[in-house]
Ligand SMILES: Nc1nc2c(c(=O)[nH]1)N(C=O)[C@@H](CNc1ccc(C(=O)N[C@@H](CCC(=O)O)C(=O)O)cc1)CN2
């Protein structure tokens with residue numbers, strides 16, 4: 001069954017924040033419970049799909065950088081796909097949190113870079129060369145059929161995607177992240193979503 005936020009007349013707060021927090025917790029618990037063998041299989045399938053999408057995108061946007069993410073909290077681990085794309089000459093970039101109220105910044109990354117941690121504890125390249133990716137792989141805690149994304153609640157990607165020009169966005173999740181929830185006024189739908197079984 002697809003998890004959902006209850007929508008009776010009594011819960012019409014603007015962003016359904018408490019319900020969203022519950023849904024986030026439930027989806028994170030589901031993702032955490034995936035066994036290692038299954039996770040590895042799903043990651044391999046996701047890597048194939050991401051390589052296929054990024055190769056087409058790279059052919060249409062030569063020389064442009066693709067924003068990726070360093071996996072945390074049982075997010076899909078796409079590092080084998082990053083290695084393949086970097087080996088084919090694509091410039092990759094990782095997000096950096098410089099302060100908790102600002103949009104994400106992106107810095108150039110290659111797979112053999114030395115890493116340090118940003119203020120959120122997420123690994124980032126030690127040599128911080130700024131870039132502005134034309135497309136982003138966006139890790140999702142959850143997503144709905146309208147391609148609205150649910151993240152960790154810090155607002156980092158929301159603030160980043162509110163900027164202009166907005167990069168093309170591809171949500172990355174396992175299919176168990178599919179849920180029913182309403183978009184908040186600030187939510188900007190992803191351009192595409194790739195999971196291990198469905199892409200749309
Ligand atoms: N892989 C990945 N990188 C990303 C994001 C993301 O969603 N996924 N972000 C999208 O927003 C930004 C960082 N957002 C974060 C959101 C929550 C926590 C977090 O819960 N941290 C742990 C402590 C980790 C530690 O210090 O080692 C915690 O607070 O329990 C960290 C970063 C930028 N980088």
Ligand SMILES: Nc1ncnc2c1ncn2[C@@H]1O[C@H](COP(=O)(O)OP(=O)(O)OP(=O)(O)O)[C@@H](O)[C@H]1O
Nearest residue numbers: 149150151152153154155156157158159162184186
């Ligand atoms: N464009 C924006 N500018 C400033 N704050 C924003 C913007 N968009 C969202 N926010 C704030 O960020 C917070 C997190 O929002 P939300 O719960 O929708 O995050 P999320 O869906 O988990 O995604 P994210 O990964 O971006 O945190 C909310 O307090 C929201 O008001």
